[in-house]
Amino acid sequence: MLNKIISEQSIQKAKKLIDKYDKIIIVTHTSPDGDALGSSLALYHFLMEYGKQVNIVVPNEFPEFLQWLPGTDQIIIAEKYPSLAAEALDAAELIFFLDFNALKRIEQLEPLVRKSSAHKILIDHHLDPEDFCEITISHPDICSTGELIFRFICRMGLFDFIDQPCAECIYTGMMTDTGGFTYNSNSPAIYYVISELLNKGIDKDAIHSRIYCNYSERKIRMQGFVLYNKMKILREYKTSLITLTYDEHQRFRSQKGDTEGFVNIPLSIKNVVFSAFIREEKEVVRISFRSKRNFPTNQFAREVFGGGGHLNASGGEFYGKLSDAVRVFEEALPRYKHLLI
Numbered sequence: 001m002l003n004k005i006i007s008e009q010s011i012q013k014a015k016k017l018i019d020k021y022d023k024i025i026i027v028t029h030t031s032p033d034g035d036a037l038g039s040s041l042a043l044y045h046f047l048m049e050y051g052k053q054v055n056i057v058v059p060n061e062f063p064e065f066l067q068w069l070p071g072t073d074q075i076i077i078a079e080k081y082p083s084l085a086a087e088a089l090d091a092a093e094l095i096f097f098l099d100f101n102a103l104k105r106i107e108q109l110e111p112l113v114r115k116s117s118a119h120k121i122l123i124d125h126h127l128d129p130e131d132f133c134e135i136t137i138s139h140p141d142i143c144s145t146g147e148l149i150f151r152f153i154c155r156m157g158l159f160d161f162i163d164q165p166c167a168e169c170i171y172t173g174m175m176t177d178t179g180g181f182t183y184n185s186n187s188p189a190i191y192y193v194i195s196e197l198l199n200k201g202i203d204k205d206a207i208h209s210r211i212y213c214n215y216s217e218r219k220i221r222m223q224g225f226v227l228y229n230k231m232k233i234l235r236e237y238k239t240s241l242i243t244l245t246y247d248e249h250q251r252f253r254s255q256k257g258d259t260e261g262f263v264n265i266p267l268s269i270k271n272v273v274f275s276a277f278i279r280e281e282k283e284v285v286r287i288s289f290r291s292k293r294n295f296p297t298n299q300f301a302r303e304v305f306g307g308g309g310h311l312n313a314s315g316g317e318f319y320g321k322l323s324d325a326v327r328v329f330e331e332a333l334p335r336y337k338h339l340l341i
Contacts, residue, residue: 063257
């Protein structure tokens with residue numbers, strides 16, 4: 001059995017809103033990853049099964065390797081269809097915000113959300129959620145928002161409304177946000193949830209294959225280039241640094257999600273505890289961190305780049321040159337050397 005981490009008050013208030021309103025929108029963060037899409041689609045399938053009118057609105061494109069998830073063809077991508085996204089949000093009676101803790105994470109959707117009179121519910125597992133919803137369900141100790149969606153549905157007494165597509169999406173969120181259950185995944189509750197999802201008919205081996213064995217040729221070629229030419233080992237700090245310029249992205253004709261997982265690879269190197277991936281996009285430098293053991297990547301991300309995340313997986317943004325972001329990163333490392341054990 002699962003412990004009841006979500007307060008009864010939050011459950012009852014959310015259940016009343018779901019029962020009362022029919023036009024429901026689900027919003028997740030920019031550049032949606034496996035947990036953002038998995039949790040959003042899981043909630044979508046549950047609410048549809050429960051008889052609601054549901055749309056998912058995301059700020060921009062999501063990775064190609066996640067397009068197999070059931071329901072992705074129903075997602076409104078605001079970057080491509082801004083009018084449709086605006087109309088959906090304007091008509092919403094209830095909005096769920098999943099897998100992010102601050103409205104800046106939804107970029108161009110923020111002003112539309114702020115002016116909406118819809119009731120708002122946040123379900124997330126990141127630290128320090130902003131106070132922009134009347135119901136905030138935030139539990140950073142939980143492995144993924146996907147797991148929180150499972151708990152949320154079960155606590156409402158609606159487990160029977162979890163169908164196989166919903167279960168597949170929950171599992172995808174849990175698996176991808178733990179690196180295939182290699183970090184943030186020591187809680188026995190995770191495996192209880194998985195057993196229940198298996199009983200719903202998921203094929204976890206097939207899901208793993210669709211996520212991790214379904215890459216494009218361009219991604220693999222770019223990965224080889226990155227590891228051979230762009231990986232730097234800072235042995236004194238047990239740290240790996242990979243950088244990628246915008247021109248290098250273009251050279252490989254990379255698409256959304258093609259760099260997913262690059263930051264994890266150097267952690268397979270003996271004595272590397274902290275891995276950083278700093279990549280240049282058109283208007284911003286994106287930064288991803290991963291770590292082994294107890295090195296707090298979220299503390300590093302917050303203090304150095306104003307970002308955040310979890311103990312072993314976090315990130316941030318830098319507005320400036322790639323070379324300046326690298327300099328800031330390397331100059332910060334000595335302050336954290338005592339934690340790199």
